[in-house]
Amino acid sequence: xxxxxxxxxxxxxxxxxxxxxxxxxxxxxxxxxxxxxxxxxxxxxxxxxxxxxxxxxxxxxxxxxxxxxxxxxxxxxxxxxxxxxxxxxxxxxxxxxxxxxxxxxxxxxxxxxxxxxxxxxxxxxxxxxxxxxxxxxxxxxxxxxxxxxxxxxx
Amino acid sequence: xxxxxxxxxxxxxxxxxxxxxxxxxxxxxxxxxxxxxxxxxxxxxxxxxxxxxxxxxxxxxxxxxxxxxxxxxxxxxxxxxxxxxxxxxxxxxxxxxxxxxxxxxxxxxxxxxxxxxxxxxxxxxxxxxxxxxxxxxxxxxxxxxxxxxxxxxxxxxxxxxxxxxxxxxxxxxxxxxxxxxxxxxxxxxxxxxxxxxxxxxxxxxxxxxxxxxxxxxxxxxxxxxxxxxxxxxxxxxxxxxxxxxxxxxxxxxxxxxxxxxxxxxxxxxxxxxxxxxxxxxxxxxxxxxxxxxxxxxxxxxxxxxxxxxxxxxxxxxxxxxxxxxxxxxxxxxxxxxxxxxxxxxxxxxxxxxxxxxxxxxxxxxxxxxxxxxxxxxxxxxxxxxxxxxxxxxxxxxxxxxxxxxxxxxxxxxxxxxxxxxxxxxxxxxxxxxxxxxxxxxxxxxxxxxxxxxxxxxxxxxxxxxxxxxxxxxxxxxxxxxxxxxxxxxxxxxxxxxxxxxxxxxxxxxxxxxxxxxxxxxxxxxxxxxxxxxxxxxxxxxxxxxxxxxxxxxxxxxxxxxxxxxxxxxxxxxxxxxxxxxxxxxxxxxxxxxxxxxxxxxxxxxx
Numbered sequence: 001x002x003x004x005x006x007x008x009x010x011x012x013x014x015x016x017x018x019x020x021x022x023x024x025x026x027x028x029x030x031x032x033x034x035x036x037x038x039x040x041x042x043x044x045x046x047x048x049x050x051x052x053x054x055x056x057x058x059x060x061x062x063x064x065x066x067x068x069x070x071x072x073x074x075x076x077x078x079x080x081x082x083x084x085x086x087x088x089x090x091x092x093x094x095x096x097x098x099x100x101x102x103x104x105x106x107x108x109x110x111x112x113x114x115x116x117x118x119x120x121x122x123x124x125x126x127x128x129x130x131x132x133x134x135x136x137x138x139x140x141x142x143x144x145x146x147x148x149x150x151x152x153x154x
Numbered sequence: 155x156x157x158x159x160x161x162x163x164x165x166x167x168x169x170x171x172x173x174x175x176x177x178x179x180x181x182x183x184x185x186x187x188x189x190x191x192x193x194x195x196x197x198x199x200x201x202x203x204x205x206x207x208x209x210x211x212x213x214x215x216x217x218x219x220x221x222x223x224x225x226x227x228x229x230x231x232x233x234x235x236x237x238x239x240x241x242x243x244x245x246x247x248x249x250x251x252x253x254x255x256x257x258x259x260x261x262x263x264x265x266x267x268x269x270x271x272x273x274x275x276x277x278x279x280x281x282x283x284x285x286x287x288x289x290x291x292x293x294x295x296x297x298x299x300x301x302x303x304x305x306x307x308x309x310x311x312x313x314x315x316x317x318x319x320x321x322x323x324x325x326x327x328x329x330x331x332x333x334x335x336x337x338x339x340x341x342x343x344x345x346x347x348x349x350x351x352x353x354x355x356x357x358x359x360x361x362x363x364x365x366x367x368x369x370x371x372x373x374x375x376x377x378x379x380x381x382x383x384x385x386x387x388x389x390x391x392x393x394x395x396x397x398x399x400x401x402x403x404x405x406x407x408x409x410x411x412x413x414x415x416x417x418x419x420x421x422x423x424x425x426x427x428x429x430x431x432x433x434x435x436x437x438x439x440x441x442x443x444x445x446x447x448x449x450x451x452x453x454x455x456x457x458x459x460x461x462x463x464x465x466x467x468x469x470x471x472x473x474x475x476x477x478x479x480x481x482x483x484x485x486x487x488x489x490x491x492x493x494x495x496x497x498x499x500x501x502x503x504x505x506x507x508x509x510x511x512x513x514x515x516x517x518x519x520x521x522x523x524x525x526x527x528x529x530x531x532x533x534x535x536x537x538x539x540x541x542x543x544x545x546x547x548x549x550x551x552x553x554x555x556x557x558x559x560x561x562x563x564x565x566x567x568x569x570x571x572x573x574x575x576x577x578x579x580x581x582x583x584x585x586x587x588x589x590x591x592x593x594x595x596x597x598x599x600x601x602x603x604x605x606x607x608x609x610x611x612x613x614x615x616x617x618x619x620x621x622x623x624x625x626x627x628x629x630x631x632x633x634x635x636x637x638x639x640x641x642x643x644x645x646x647x648x649x650x651x652x653x654x655x656x657x658x659x660x661x662x663x664x665x666x667x668x669x670x671x672x673x674x675x676x677x678x679x680x681x682x683x684x685x686x687x688x689x690x691x692x693x694x695x696x697x698x699x700x701x702x703x704x705x706x707x708x709x710x711x712x713x714x715x716x717x718x719x720x721x722x723x724x725x726x727x728x729x730x731x732x733x734x735x736x737x738x739x740x741x742x743x744x745x746x747x748x749x750x751x752x753x754x755x756x757x758x759x760x
Contacts (some may be wrong), residue, residue, distance in 0.1 A: 060452065061471070062450060075419040076619075082604055082613075084746070090743045115369055116372060118187070120602075121534035122190065122225075134190050138724075145701070
């Protein structure tokens, strides 16, 4: 969807800045907003670019750098921690060869932490896009990654 | 059709076909946790079979909100047979349809097995449910959240009608005050008082805000309410609007909960169609509307002033108080901010009276509290109990204790703002004040059970990592202080610390508590201070560098059976058959698989 269309959906006041940013970023395959887009939003709402940028950098869901096509979010909370999240994290960093916060060279995966996914009963958990994976084991993680890698070649 | 009197509401409620009029009713959980185990697909497949056999007139399959026993999900209650099926999978759909629905036989393999290995047919006989008492979750799991008729049949919107048609705003506030209801989001501020303060300020515009920015690790009760009983929230917010004199409400919900918005949006539209929201509610001259505002991933926005800033499209940085939002809140107007669980208690209080509500709980904490029970405990899920229930009852009676009967070392309550409680305090009746007295905090109700294997320093570090990351950066004690505390903890756990670090942690912790601007900073050191109080020796092991961080093999006990090497997921154990094995400590991920596999207890824990 075009940025103009999304801007048109909301009243022209800065109250709706966060909604506009969320809505537009959702349409982008690499989950980020460019400087030009940021500028256009600022002009439309008649606020400064630095205001938009300060809001974007404050909230974790926004990015100004391109991310991988699939963003892997590992639940970074205690119920997952006590259920051996650490071995899941190590498996992921080993297999992807990146650290948390980084993106693979082929722009396929980004690894990040997320706050509680509300899946504490089936910890440890992670999410890729909208899909939540629970009761993870190192082997299950291997299989999930293989499946997503397969999607790329399909 | 618009509803404009209590009589018409009553007629409507009576016209709804009740579950008991069907030959069989299936409550199928579509809460977040069950959805992650494909419950939506299971429900769809079962419904397709019912359609195929034209059984919709006698079989009532309801997609309901959280049935609370998340650890055993996907879960189904079948009435009037009084049968509960747990861990239902796609492959079970055929049997449920043919054997249970058509032939009326119980499928024993889907029944719950208790810790004593007994099969239990009905949820009523499961310890997990026995001691629970529902006020906030009264409809969650019982009604179809997408159908307003079902809510109305449970006396839904009657409290709103009674308030608008029979009571003055002051009378409504008086009832809420007398009930003793306190904020369920963490602080425990009396709700009636908050409303009274907001009502007392004269202004052309006022706002009611629902804080649904549930961010505490391990807490998901608000989400369950929004998904399972959205009309309760709408009704309660409208009552609040009437009481304080506001015509506009907002629900501030974290963007991570986008899926929860679907039932909520449906409910908002249904309420408007029936004249229970919008212009001239119940035919009176009171109008009230509710909008939705999204968060974008900032824990601090659970703090009410930060939440308001975020709603206005700014960075979610808290403001100093006073002035309180009740005087100057959203857009500078008087605003009452209450949490989801707090709100949904209100209709029940109006319907049953303040005295009824105040008859539950302890002297200064009335009613019930919903806890999200998780961690190293057998029964995991949502637990609603009267205030004053002891932790022992929650962990052992309801929770069933440790799944493998290991020792339970502590319980973490209140998330990153709370602290740990050790066994000696498990018999304390829990309420807002008793928890504060033992250095913890009610918080939003996350309860994480930790067994003997949990490393308390790591856990404290975990919370500090969270808070230092989520600190908005506005005030120095929180921005820099939590960062420094985290660095000290990292130094300790990397075996690079020194004994003086313990004193530094403590001093820093108390300073941050005393000088931070908002609740986030004022409570951030709690996880460290409380674990230091109860588990000083674990901190000392790091500070004096006497702690091991990986598993190891005790040579004289090792028989060279290779079992450990075969289960190691990172292949860091080497050794030939019948020879002593060794663990490469740098590669060990401390998963404990070897420990569990070893037949001779030769593996040493970190």
